[in-house]
Amino acid sequence: MKPTIRDVAKMAGVSISTVSRVMNTPESVIESKRVRVQQAIEQLQYQPNSFARGLIYRKSFTLGLLIPDIENMYYAGIIRGMQDACIKLGYSLMICNTDRDKNRLLAYIDAFHEKQVDGIVFASDVIFPEYYEKLMSCKIPFVLISSHSDEYEVPSVEIDDEKAAYDAVKFLIELGHRDIGMIGFNHENSISGPPRYQGFLRALHEAGLDHNAEKIRCAAHRFEHAYDAAHELFTDYPELTAVFCVADEFAMGVISYLKDRNILVPGQVSVVGFDNLRMANMFIPKLTTISQPMYEMGYRAAEKLHELVTTGSTQVLREKLEHKLIVRESSRQR
Structure with missing residues (x-):
C-alpha cells in the first residue's frame, strides 16, 4: 500500500497537521520537527494526494492560462515561463486556446470555475465587461499578461508597447530612412495595436516625417495576412525604403513578399520586427527586432497571480518589463 500522511506522522513522531505544515509552510515548523518529517517522507517515499490536499486547504493548486492562439510562436516563451514558475510554486498549469472567440472564452472561464482553479492568467486580449463580470462572479483571481486594463484595477x-515601437522606428530614422511604412494589427479589439501605432507616429513626428503617418496597412495576426498587407502597402507606396512590423511573423511575411518581387532586404528595403521569436535568428535574413522578455513575463505573471491568490493583492499593480532592440541582418544604413 502507498504510504499515507498518517504513516509519515507516526514515523516522525508528530501530528498530521505538523506534516502538512512542513509540506506547505515549512518555515512555520521548528527545525528539529521539520528534519524528522522530511526524513520520514524520504524514507517512506511519500507523495501527497493533491485532491486531499486541495480539500484541506480549499485550493486546487492549479492555475489556468487563456491564450488567443496556441499556434502563435509568441506564446511558447510565455507558457515556458509560467510552467517553470508553477513548478517552483507548487501549481499545475491548465492551458486553453480561445481563438479570440468570446463565447469560447466565457465557456473556458466556467470550466476553470468548475475545476476550482486558484487563479487565471489572461493573455493578450482586451478585458471586455462580460469577461470581467464573469471572473468577478466566479470569484477567480486573475492577472493580465501582454495586456492591461485602464477601466479595471487588474x-x-x-x-511599454508605445516606447518599444518608438525605439524601432527611431532606429530606422537614424539609419537614414525617410520613407517608412508600417504593418500593424487591426485596432479593433487589439490591446497592443494602438500603442505601437502611437509609437510609430511619435517617432515620425519628432523627425519631421509626418508624411509617412498614412503609410500603414493592418493584418490579422498571421504571416499570410501580412504578406497581403505588404502587397497593398507597396502598391500604394512603392517609394518605401523601410517597414516597421508589429510582430516578427508580420516581418517574415513582408520579407517574403519583397523576395517574390525581387526586392532586396536589406539592400533596397529595411525591415524591423517585434517580439524576437526564436525564428527571428533563423530566418534569412536574420531579423532586426524588438525583443520582448516572453519567458520572464510568463514567470512574473505566475508569481504575481500566486501573490494575489495568497495575499489578496499585489505590491505592483501594473508591472512593465524592459524591451530591447536586437539589430541583425534585415536592416542597414540608407
Missing part, C-alpha cells in the same frame, strides 16, 4: 505584466 494586475498586469507587459512591456
Whole structure:
C-alpha cells in the first residue's frame, strides 16, 4: 500500500497537521520537527494526494492560462515561463486556446470555475465587461499578461508597447530612412495595436516625417495576412525604403513578399520586427527586432497571480518589463 500522511506522522513522531505544515509552510515548523518529517517522507517515499490536499486547504493548486492562439510562436516563451514558475510554486498549469472567440472564452472561464482553479492568467486580449463580470462572479483571481486594463484595477505584466515601437522606428530614422511604412494589427479589439501605432507616429513626428503617418496597412495576426498587407502597402507606396512590423511573423511575411518581387532586404528595403521569436535568428535574413522578455513575463505573471491568490493583492499593480532592440541582418544604413 502507498504510504499515507498518517504513516509519515507516526514515523516522525508528530501530528498530521505538523506534516502538512512542513509540506506547505515549512518555515512555520521548528527545525528539529521539520528534519524528522522530511526524513520520514524520504524514507517512506511519500507523495501527497493533491485532491486531499486541495480539500484541506480549499485550493486546487492549479492555475489556468487563456491564450488567443496556441499556434502563435509568441506564446511558447510565455507558457515556458509560467510552467517553470508553477513548478517552483507548487501549481499545475491548465492551458486553453480561445481563438479570440468570446463565447469560447466565457465557456473556458466556467470550466476553470468548475475545476476550482486558484487563479487565471489572461493573455493578450482586451478585458471586455462580460469577461470581467464573469471572473468577478466566479470569484477567480486573475492577472493580465501582454495586456492591461485602464477601466479595471487588474494586475498586469507587459512591456511599454508605445516606447518599444518608438525605439524601432527611431532606429530606422537614424539609419537614414525617410520613407517608412508600417504593418500593424487591426485596432479593433487589439490591446497592443494602438500603442505601437502611437509609437510609430511619435517617432515620425519628432523627425519631421509626418508624411509617412498614412503609410500603414493592418493584418490579422498571421504571416499570410501580412504578406497581403505588404502587397497593398507597396502598391500604394512603392517609394518605401523601410517597414516597421508589429510582430516578427508580420516581418517574415513582408520579407517574403519583397523576395517574390525581387526586392532586396536589406539592400533596397529595411525591415524591423517585434517580439524576437526564436525564428527571428533563423530566418534569412536574420531579423532586426524588438525583443520582448516572453519567458520572464510568463514567470512574473505566475508569481504575481500566486501573490494575489495568497495575499489578496499585489505590491505592483501594473508591472512593465524592459524591451530591447536586437539589430541583425534585415536592416542597414540608407
